[in-house]
Amino acid sequence: MTALRLEKVSAGYERDPVVRDVSVSVRGGGWLAVVGPNGAGKSTLLKAMAGLLPGAGRILVDGRPVHSLSRKEKARQLGYAPQDPVLPDGLTVTDYALLGRTPHLRPLAREGAADLSVVDEVLARLDLSALAGRRLGKLSGGERQRAVLARVLAQRAGLLLLDEPTTGLDLGHAQALLELIDRLRREDGTTVVSTLHDLTFAAQYADHVLLLSDGAVVASGTPAEVLTPQALQRHYGATADVLTATRGDLVVAPVRPV
């Protein structure tokens, strides 16, 4: 189980930090949803967690600073799926997902039957088996997004950093993906951090929600503590009800402003 801890993290691209003074802990097997309006700094924070940006403060993956991990150690511990990756369009879905197995191979070794079986299982669960031999350049937007996630899930890293994993997915595929991630979390103790615009999904899957606004943490706690109509009005300028569905799930429902 891989725990993640951020202590007063500031990070950005040029001189001024985009996110400032972020402190949060995610226990091994926990799920942190990073939410907030456009431009709040969610993707920037995820890139910082992945050790891809310079900055101040400490980012600890199982107690070790992320910047001290070697490339291979990082790839074994941490799987990062960016929001809009550039894909090698000529590769098939299977070959692309197999790249997720690279950190587990010995130097110069090729993927074996065990790696193929991990990939086959992930493709099946993401409803991609029928497209396994299709080149990435010939997939729809939602299929490409699922291929990106197939690669990162095939990596079987202890910590998943997923930037808007449900973007472009229809309701059924989005739900199946989140259920698969949740299963990895429950069965293997995988730790998850995801940015999510869909606040109902954030409320239903995460156990901790971090609300960013203008680069700063404005609320942090359980979904019910953070996702209140008042906070949504204040930080998103949105009018919404937070409802409880029949089985107790929270639902964030936009309503027409009066």
Ligand SMILES: Nc1ncnc2c1ncn2[C@@H]1O[C@H](COP(=O)(O)OP(=O)(O)OP(=O)(O)O)[C@@H](O)[C@H]1O
């Ligand atoms: N590569 C970059 N170089 C400089 N500034 C950037 C870069 N990427 C993002 N920014 C700026 O950093 C700020 C935060 O962007 P970020 O992508 O982290 O926001 P976000 O919360 O993920 O937004 P969205 O919900 O729109 O995806 C924005 O003002 C953005 O313009």
